[in-house]
Amino acid sequence: MxxxxxxxxxxxxxxxxxxxxxxxxxxxxxxxxxxxxFLGPNGAGKTTTIRMLLGxxxxxxxxxxxxxxxxxxxxxxxxxxxxxxxxxPSYYPxxxxxxxxxxxxxxxxxxxxxxxxxxxxxxxxxxxDKKVKEYSxxxxxxxxxxxxxxxxxxxxxxxxxxxxxxPAGIIEIRKLIKQLPESHGITVMISSxxxxxxxxxxxxxxxITRGKMIFQDSLDQLKKKANxxxxxxxxxxxxxxxxxxxEKENVSRNTKGIFIDYCNDDKIWSLVEKLIEQNIRVYRIVxxxxxxxxxxxxxxxxxxxx
Numbered sequence: 001m002x003x004x005x006x007x008x009x010x011x012x013x014x015x016x017x018x019x020x021x022x023x024x025x026x027x028x029x030x031x032x033x034x035x036x037x038f039l040g041p042n043g044a045g046k047t048t049t050i051r052m053l054l055g056x057x058x059x060x061x062x063x064x065x066x067x068x069x070x071x072x073x074x075x076x077x078x079x080x081x082x083x084x085x086x087x088x089p090s091y092y093p094x095x096x097x098x099x100x101x102x103x104x105x106x107x108x109x110x111x112x113x114x115x116x117x118x119x120x121x122x123x124x125x126x127x128x129d130k131k132v133k134e135y136s137x138x139x140x141x142x143x144x145x146x147x148x149x150x151x152x153x154x155x156x157x158x159x160x161x162x163x164x165x166x167p168a169g170i171i172e173i174r175k176l177i178k179q180l181p182e183s184h185g186i187t188v189m190i191s192s193x194x195x196x197x198x199x200x201x202x203x204x205x206x207x208i209t210r211g212k213m214i215f216q217d218s219l220d221q222l223k224k225k226a227n228x229x230x231x232x233x234x235x236x237x238x239x240x241x242x243x244x245x246x247e248k249e250n251v252s253r254n255t256k257g258i259f260i261d262y263c264n265d266d267k268i269w270s271l272v273e274k275l276i277e278q279n280i281r282v283y284r285i286v287x288x289x290x291x292x293x294x295x296x297x298x299x300x301x302x303x304x305x306x
Contacts, residue, residue, distance in 0.1 A: 006065075007032040007155055007187045008053065013062035015048050015211075022048050024211040026062070030189055030204070032154075033181050037202030037219075038191040041300050045211040046191040047086065050159050053189075054084055067154065083153035085161055089144025093133035097124055097143050100132060101150060108151045118146040121184070122176055138169030145176065149186075156180065158190045162197060174200055195296040209300040225295055228262035229288040235281035243274055259288065 008030035015023040023045040030036045040046050051057045053064060055075050064071040066078045091100045101115045119125045122142040132140065141161060148156055158177070162170045178201060180186040192198050198205055198219075205222060207215040215222065233256065234240045240258050244251050249260045249271070260271075272282050 005032050006030060007067060008036075008189065009065045010053075011063045013049070013052065013064060014060045015045075015052060015057070016060040021060075022211050023052070023059075023208075026208070026211075026213055027216075028206060028213070029216065030187065032187050033185070034203045035177065035181060035188045035190065035201055037198030037205040038189055038208065039195060039198050039205055039296070040191075040193060040208035042193050044193075044208045044300070046193075046208060047159055048211075049208070050084075050086060050157055050189075050191060053157065054082065054086070055079060056086075080151065081154045082157065083148035083151060083155070084157040084159075085141075085144045085148045086157075086159040089140060089147065091132045091140065091143060091147075094131060096129050096131055097135070097139075097146075098128040100143065101147060104147055104150055110151060114150055114152065118149045121149060122146045123172070136169070138165050138172055141165060141169065141173060142176065145173075153186060156186050156188045158188065160191055160193070162192070170197075177201055195293050199292060207296065207299060214299055222295070223292060229259045230262055230268065231257050231259055231284070231286040231288050232282060233257040233284040234275060235283070239278060240275060240280055243278055243280070244271065247271060247274060257284070262287070 006029050008028060010026055010028040013023060013026040013028065014021060026045075026049060028049070038046055038049070048057070052059050053066065053071070055071060067081055069078055071078060092103070095103075097119070098115060101118065102112075105112065105115055116125070119128050122145055124139065124142055124146060127135065127139065132143065135143065145156075145158070145161065148158070161177070162173050165173065177188055177190065180188055190198070190201060202219055204218050205215070206213055232240060237253060237258060241251055241253060244258065244260060252259045263271075268285065272285070275282055
């Protein structure tokens, strides 16, 4: 294991089908105790990566370490400490939620009391004796997460867990996921094709497109990649541009006003003073933010690495 404590670490992880790399040289690093957002457009290789991490398919090449152990050498012992929900949850619709969990509990050989615990965690205690075919889609998804939590895992892997849910269901799943690391000591890896979803949940993010990792760091670091601008609308745009260039500002403009690179309040006030000294009236100052959504879309379209 590396000096930093990674609960998941891959090196040069690659999966090829008919000589076509679906996942290529992926170096995934997930620290213990974080919510890691695995982000990319549909078809980027997210589910293929998750299937390799769970031992459902073999990699073409590369290494996978989970919980400090090699997946090739210690697959069974690793998977005992990993819970997962990949695509739609499996259940018996004619049985109750509790009965579905009881079947899985016997397979996992965990105490019966664990069923009550996971039902409470996903807030399904009141409908535990209700048949699953009568559950809403959100309740079925929470039952799938309860099943993934039944074995008391250290790592929980969720593949598009809010897919197909209505807004209320999405909020329910978000609340559940957010409290898992702090309240239960569970590291969470969650995949999604929606940046807005990951932004609400994750502390760290890995962005994959066309099978390649193009960004991996904290969400704060991704936000710093946004090229914020300050927009100024004044009484004399030509004269404003001249003054700002004399102040060594990086200036661009359109028919409505002037743009300069983002700066702090003191710097803005200093520039405004210079403009006022030149009898230029400043009508409007606006911070123009580039959304994370735009950064994500630009990155995944171009395939460039941050």
